[in-house]
Amino acid sequence: MIPAIRSCGSRLRPARLACARASWSIGCKQASLPVVNFTARRHLTFTPRLGNESSSDPESSTESSSAEDQDVRKTLDEIGFAFDIDGVLYQGVNAIPGTPLLLAGLNNKRARYIFLSNGGGTLEEVKAESLGTRMHLSKISRNRLITGRIILSHTPMRAWSEAEKQQTVLITGVRIETAREVANELSILYGFTNVITPSDLLKANHEIYPFDKLKESLHAKHRALPGGMSASVITDPYCSPDSIPPNALRIDKILVWNDPRDWSVDIQLIHDLLVSHRGYLGTISALNGDASLPNRGWQQDGQPELWVSNVDLYWKTMHPMNRFGTGAFVEALKGVWSAVTGGAELQYQAMGKPLRSTFEYAHQRLLLDDAGRITRSKSSMEQAPSPDAGQKRPLRRVYMIGDNPESDIRGASEFKPDDGTEWVPILVRTGVWRQTAAEPEPRFKPAVIVDNVVEAVLWALGNEGIHLTREKLMEWA
Known part of the structure; x- marks a missing residue:
């Protein structure tokens, strides 16, 4: 959870605040917010803090300008x-x-x-x-x-360890194929080597999502699952861990990279992975609902970490009303998760502002x-320090x-x-x-x-x- 804003004093000098003809106090709700009208200020000009009179002499003017x-x-x-x-x-x-x-x-x-x-x-x-x-x-x-x-x-993800970048990640976002390409920039930026998208999973197992899909647009591009993994070999969600086939798909992390497009598919897949045993798609953890465990057993069985690139509820476009952003998707996911789990907390890591x-x-x-x-x-092939x-x-x-x-x-x-x-x-x-x-x-x-x-x-x-x-x-x- 993001902590509430703290009330604090300002360290700006009074003389500098006077230039805006206003006072302010960060975090104090009773503070009067200055609204600056620069039309009224356009007579102001920069005055060098030199302590001497200006001169009409060209050489003096040059020195003053310098x-x-x-x-x-x-x-x-x-x-x-x-x-x-x-x-x-x-x-x-x-x-x-x-x-x-x-x-x-x-x-x-x-x-x-x-x-x-x-x-x-x-x-x-x-x-x-x-x-x-x-x-x-x-x-x-x-x-x-x-x-x-x-x-x-998601820029700070570039600093993640090489071990993390070798994990299998499910990534979704505004353009999921573009997001995959970003994550797969092996030699310069992010460096994730095993990236899977919702489109890949829909292609690998048509039964994952029973409704009409945006096959010819959003999900038209897909790739085979890496390493010969399969998204359809598990047929019993309550099977014992010992009986899970070695080629069963396992997801280590879920990365929500900015404004998912197909909320229904994405929420379904994220739900399936967060209730699974250790991220094996198609399984259900035996620990779910165990009141003796933290969070009543939900997300306590090695499920994938859920990372969200930002939590902005709105963003501005040319439309007169604000449009929903990634934060709105997270709130929708929270609502479904609460209904499924009886009010358990959705545990996730957020990035971006205001963190x-x-x-x-x-x-x-x-x-x-x-x-x-x-x-x-992109052509330098150098790793950013x-x-x-x-x-x-x-x-x-x-x-x-x-x-x-x-x-x-x-x-x-x-x-x-x-x-x-x-x-x-x-x-x-x-x-x-x-x-x-x-x-x-x-x-x-x-x-x-x-x-x-x-x-x-x-x-x-x-x-x-x-x-x-x-x-x-x-x-x-």
Whole structure:
């Protein structure tokens, strides 16, 4: 279970909060949330903190400009940005206005930034290409601004041990054949060697699911089960463990990689494996319902571990209403599991935001300040190093810019890295959250609510003493 958000005080200096004309307190429901109107702030310009009068002399102006740039670079060297993607950088197929210039400007100033998404089911490079397409970036610009900075919900799985990657895993998600290909990237990224999809199982045993299937679309692609394993040799679910045929299919892990498409098939298969004896498909554990055991015996007999890439209930598309995400699938699975087991807990491991493990991974990437360490080029055939490899540079503050209070804002608010860096959540209005009469304020409180990602960066820079107009920020590009 994810712990409730903790109430905590802010470490932001009052002088910096004054620039936004607002006060805030993370986690306090009674706090007044600042809503920044940057139209009223566009008269503000950056003033170098030099302590001397400006001069009309050209040489003095050049020196002042150089000092200003050095001051900006010094500040940017101490902070970082973590951008959510869907609902922050784009909606549907359209980029939020100003985002290409924003990223180009931050890149030119050598600011540290990453893209921290609960999306998944694809390679990080493919996600980078998709983001670049929405922003109408050339390949050169995409490689400079985006490639190597993407962290998806399942990216931390790359650091799993080789022993785990040798296990047999059932994987499902938005595009199950693509998910298999991601997991099978042997030489560079994930490295799972025995990957099975629901489509494979439906082909191997037609009786697994008795209803009409999406054979000609979703389940059209399938492969033979690895190692000569069979999904149909067990005919008695209560057979003794000693009588299980040696070629019977056994699943070690179940990986839900982002927004499953055929919920009915997936819930059926996950149920079958979680009630099985040690992951043998077609068996039923004798320990199920044993009140003397933890969780009344459910999931206590070596069943596969269930991993979920994220628990986002909603995500934002071009549709005016939010669409269900992976979290909705998990809630549906929980409901079925509770009905089957008489209320037993569904035991699973979650990844993605708002979990600490995901934010810790992202934090280490920012400390490394080397985009190439986040994900390697597909042609390089190199294994990405662990998050703690390389030379780290400390950070004073990281601004998490997101659209979902339940994942982006909650995660950044609760994350307290051991090195003392402060993560500051900023909520934008372009995504999941909408202010309504029923929900005038988000349940998890951000530092500030702004209209879009450009205004979020302007607020963050203002909080650091760099007061810019939108136009001036765009000139950084």
